[in-house]
Amino acid sequence: MHDWLASDGLVWLHLAKTLLAAFLAMGTAMRLELPQPRVAMTTTFVLMQPFSGMVLAKSVYRFGGTALGMLAALVLGAVFVQQAELYALALTLWVAACTGLAVRHRQFRWYGFVLAGYTAALIGIPAVTDPDTLLIATLTRGAEVMLGIVCSSVVSALVFPRHASATLMHSLDERQTRFAVFAADVLRARLSRIARERRFADFVDGIVGFEATRGFAAYESPAMRQGGAKLAQLNSAFMDACARLHALDQSMKRLRTDGTRCAHDALGPFLEELASVFESKSLCVQLERYKAALPRRLRDARRGLANADRATLLDFTTSAELLYRFIADTIRYAHAHASISGGEPGNARASSRYAARTNRFVVAATFTRTAIVIASAAWFWIGTAWPSGGYAVIGATLACALSSASARPSKFIAQMAAGAACAVVTGYTFLCHVYPGIDGFALLCAALAPPLAAGAFLAMRPGTAGYGTGFCVFFCLLAAPDNRIVYDPGLLLNNGLAILVAMIGAAIACAVVVPPRTPWLVGRTLAELRSQAALACEGRLANLSERFHSGTHDLMSQLRGLLVPRSREHRHALSWMLVTLEVGQAMIDLRHEARALHPLHFPETLRIAWSTALARVLHDVAALFRAPDSVTLRRAIGSVVASIIIADDVLESVHADRDARRDMQRVLACLHFVRTALVDPDAPFEARR
Template sequence: MSLQQARLSMRDWLVTDGHVWLHLAKTLLAAFIAMSIAMRLELPQPRVAMTTTFVLMQPFSGMVLAKSVYRFAGTALGMIAALALGAVFVQQPELHALALTIWVAACTALAVRYRHFRWYGFVLAGYTAALIGIPAVTDPNSLLIATLTRGAEVMLGIVCSSVVSALVFPRHASATLTQSLDARRMRFAAFAADVLRGRLSRIARERRFADFVDEIVGFEATRGFATYESPAMRQGNGKLAQLNSAFMDACARLHALDQSMKRLRASDALAPFFEELAQNFESEALKEHLERYKATLPKRLRDAQRALPHTDHATQLDFTTSAELLYRFIADTIRYLSIPNHRAAPRYDARTSRFVVVATFMRTGIVIAATAWFWIVTAWPSGGYAVIGATLACALSSALARPSKFIAQMAAGAALAIVIGYAYLCRVYPAIDGLALLCAMLAPPLAAGAFLAMRPSSAGYGIGFCVFFCLLAAPDNRIVYDPGLLLNNGVAVLVAMLGAAIACAVIVPPRTRWLVGKTLAQLRAQAALACEGKLAGLGERFHSGTHDLMSQLRALLTRRSREHRHALLWMLVTLEVGQAMIDLRRDSRALHTACIPDALRIAWSTSLARVLRDIAVLFRTPDSRTLRRAIASVVASIVIAEDMLERTRDERSRRREVQRVLACLHFVRTALVDPDAPFDAHR
C-alpha cells in the first residue's frame, strides 16, 4: 500500500470508526479522572462521580456542556428537595417515602413535558432526591452529610466530563450542523424537482415529507446544544433558527403546491411553468435562478391566464389558485435559501399532550410507591436499592416510546454488572495495588458497556451495565469486601426493574391507542390554532408545534403501518389548511375595502368569522356533520369574495388583494372535499 493510500485509509477510519474509539477513550478518561480525584479528596463514594461521567459523556462537546448545565441545575434542585423533605418528614418514613414518590413522579412528568436537555435536568432533580433521600428514610441524622457529599461527587463528575470533552480532541456539533444544512438543501432541491415533474408516487411523497419532520426536529435539538460550544454559535443561533423556520415554510408550500397539481384542473396550463421551475431546482446557483424566475413570473402568469376561456369560471379560479401557490412557494424557497437577517430568533414551540404528562406521572408514582411500600412494610435491608433502581428505570425511560423494553434491557445489563462485579470484588480488587492497575482492570468492562450504550439498539444494555456496575461494584475509598451485600443489593435492583418493566407495559404505556389518539387530537388542534391564535409569530408557532407533535407520533407508531399513515395524512392536511388559514387572515387584514359597499363588507366580515370558527371545530371534532358545515361556510365566503372581486374590477391593486383571498378560500375548499382527506372515515 502506498503512503497516499494509507493516508486516505487513515482519514476514512478517523471519520467513521475512529470517532467511536475516540469517544470510548474520552469516556474512560473522564471516569477515571473523576474517580481518582474523588479518592484523593477522600469523598465517601467515588463511584457516584464515575456514574455521572458515564451518563454525561456524549460525542460532541456542546452536548456534554449542555447536559452538564442542566445536570448541575437538576442536581442542585434535587439536593434542596431532599433536604426539605427530610426536614419536614423526619422520623416519619411512610410520609417521607410518599412525598419523595410524588416529587420524583412530578419531576419525571415535567421531564416529558420539557424535552431535549431540559428533560435531563428534571430527571436529575427527581432521582438525585431519591439517591440522597432514600437512605435517610431509615437514618435521618445522615441527611445533611449525605446531601453535601453526594452533591460534591456529582459536581466532580460534571466538571471532569466537561473538561475532557472540551479539551481532549473536541468534536464540535457546529461543523456537523453546517454539513447537515448543505445536505438538506440538496435533498430538498432534488425532491422539489421530482414533485414538480410528477415523478414520485403518492406514498413516496408522503414518506419524504415525513422524513423532513425528523430532520427539522433533529436540527432544532442540535442547534440547541451547539450554542454551548462557542460565542460565534451563540451569536448565529438566531440565524439558524430562522433557517429551520424557513425550511418548515418551504416544505409546507411544496406540499400545498403538490396537492394543487393533483386537485385543480389548471395543472395542464401551468405544466410549462412547473417544468421550468424543476430545471431551476437542478441548477447550481439555485437562489439566483429562482429570483430571476420570480421577477418575470407574474406577467407570464397573466399572459397564460388570458389564453384560457373567459367563460370557464371554474378553470379561471383553479388557475388563479395554482398560480398563487406557485408564487408563494418560490418566495418561501428564496427566503429559505437566503442568509437570514438579524431579527429575533423564532421560537420553536415544543408541545407534549397533557394526557401524556399525566400518564407519566401516574405510571412513575405507582411503580415507586409500590416499591417503597413493600420496602417499608417488610423492612427489607436492600429495599432502598430497590426504590433507587425503580426510580432510575422510570426516569431514564420516560422519554421513550417503549419504556418497558428499555427497562428490560437495563435489567439485563444490571444482571451482567452484578456477575462481573462479584468477580471483581472477590478476585480482582484484592489483587490490585495502585491506581494505575485499578484503572487498567476497570477499563475493559466499562469500555464494553459504553460501546453498547452508544448504539440505539443496545443502549439499554450499556446504560444498565455502566450505571449499576459503578453503583454496586465500583471501588470506594474504603472497599467493603462483602459479596453477600453486593448480591442482595443487586437482586433488589433487578426485582425493582423487572417490576417497573411490567408496570410500564401495563399501566397506560405510551403506545396505548387512547394516548396516541390524544396526541393526534393535539396535532389536529394546530389547525384550530391557525384560526384562533394571535397573528404575531403565528406561522412559527404553528409549524414548529405541528412538526414536533408529528415527530412524537412517528416515535410511537410503527413505520409504514396504517396508523402511521393515518397520522401522516392528518399532519399534511393540518399543514396545508392551517397555512392557508394563516394566509387568509393576513390577506384579509390587508384588504382595502373603501370601494366595497358597507353591506358587502359586513357580510364578508361575518362570513370570514364563520369560516375560522367552523374550520377550528372541524379539526377539533372531525365528522361528517362538522365537515359539511365547514364546506358550506367556505363556499359561502367564496361567493362573497367573488362579489367583492367584481366590485374591484377596475382597480388592479385592489383586485389582486381580493384574488389572493379567493385563492386561499378555494384551496381550502379543495382540501375539504378531497376524497383522500382523513376528515370523515365513513365518507
C-alpha cells in the same frame, strides 16, 4: 485510514474519552477523599456525548437538577424525619412530578428534571434511617456529582474535541441538496403518493433534530450563540418551504384528477422550468430571476384561458398563487442558508422560537405510571423491612426516570434490567477476585476499562442503549471502588437483587399502566396535532406561522416515535399532518390577506356579509379539526363555499380598483384551496379516528 477515522475511529475516540473522564473523576475523588468516588464515575457515563456542546448542555442541566434534588432531599428529610410512610409518599410525588415535567420539557431540559427527581432518592433514601447524616450526605453527593461534571466537560472540550457546529453546517448543506432534488421530483410528478409522504416524514425528523443540535451547539462558542437567531430563521424558512411545496403538489394533483386539464396544462411549463431551476447550481440567483418574470408570464397565461369557465380560471389562479408563494418562501430559505454559510450577521430581533409541545394527557400518564411504580417499591420496602429495600426504590426511580423519554419504556427498562444483572455478576467477580489483587491506581483503571468500555459501546447504539446504560450505571452504583472498599459479596447480591426486582416490576407496570403506545393516548397526541389547524384559525397573528409549523412538526415527530413505521396508523397520522399543514397555512394566509383588505372600498352590505362569512369559516374549520366527522366537514365546506360566493361579489364591486382586485383574488385563492383540500377524497376527515 481516513475512512476509518471518519467512521469507526470516532466510536473508539468517544469510548477513550469516556473512560478517561470516568477514571479522572474517580482518581480525583479518591485523592480528595470523598466517600463515594463511584458517584463521580456514574456522572461521567451519564454525561459523556460525542460532541462538546452536548456534554456542556447536559452539564448545565445536570448542575441545576442536582442542586434542586439536593434541596428536595434536605426538605423532605427534615419535614418527615423518622416518618417513613409520609417520607415515601412525599418522595413518590416529587419524583413523579419531576418525571412528568421532564416529558413536558424534552431534550436536555428533560435531563435536568429527571435528575432533580432521582437525586432526591439517591441522597435521601440511604439517610432516611439516620437523619443526622442527611446534611453531610447531601453535601458530599453534590461534590461528587459536580466533580463528574467538571471532568466530563474538561475532557470533552480539550481532548480531541468534536464540535456540533461543524456537523450542523454539513447537515444544512446536505438538507438543501436533498430538498432541491426532492422539489424537482415533486414538480415533475415523478414520485408516488407514498414516496412523497415518506420523504416529507424524513424532513420532519430532520427539522426536529436540527432544533436539538442547534440548542446544544450554542454552548460551544459565542459565535454559535450569536448565530442562534439566524439558525432559527433558517429552520422556520425550511418548514415554510416544505409546506408550500406540499400545498402546490396537492393543488396540481387535484387539477389532474378533477378533470380541469386546461389549468393544469397552462401551468405545466412553469413547473418544468422551475424543476430545472432546482437542478441548477446557483439556486438562489436563478430563483430570483425566475420570480421577477413570473407575475407577467402568469398574467399572459391566464389571458390564454379567457374562454375557459370560471372554475378553471379559479383553479389556475389558486395554483399560480401557490407557485408564487412557494418560490418566495424557497428564496427566503436559500437566502438564510447563504447568510449562514457566508457568516453574515443575523437579525436577533427577527428570530423564530421553536414551539415544542407535549399533550397534557401524556404528561399525566407518565406521572401516574411513575407514582404507581415508586409507591409500590416503597410499600414493599417499608412492609418487609428488607435492609436492601431502599435500593429497590432507587432502582425503580432510576428506571422510571431514564425511560421516560422512550416510546417503549417497558422494553427500555427490561434492557436496563438485563444490563443490571450483568453488572451484578461482573461486580461480584471484581469484588471477590479482581479488587483484592490490584495494587495501584493504574492497574485499577486497566482492570475496569474492558467492562466499562463494553457498556459504554452498547449505550451508544439506539437498539442496545438500555443494556449499556443499565450496565454502566448499576456497575458503578453497586460495585465500583470507593476510598474504603467493603468486601461483602452478600450485600452486593442483596442490593443487586433488590434493583432487579424493582426494575422487573417497573417494566411490567409500564407495559400495563397506560403505556405510551396505548391507542387512546396516541389518539390524544393526534388530536393535539389536529388542533394546530385550530390554532392557525384562532391564534394571534404575531409569529403565528412559526408557532404553527414548529408545533405541528414536533407533534408529528412524537407520533413517528410511537407508531410502527409504514403501518396503517403511521400513514393515517402522516395524512393528518399533511392536511393540517396545508389547511392551516392556507388559513394563516387567508387571515393575513383579509387583514390587508380595505373594507371602506366595499359597499356596506358586502362589508358586513364578508366579515360574518370570514368569522364563520374560521370557526367552522377550527371545529372540524377539533372534532372531525361528516357533520363538521359538511358545515366547514358550506361555510367556505358561502364565503367564496360573497368574495366573488366583493371582487365584482372592486373590479375597477387594481390593488383591491389583486388583494381579493389572493383571498379567493386561499378560500378555493381550502375548499379543494376539504373535498379531497384522499383527506382523512371522515376516516376512522
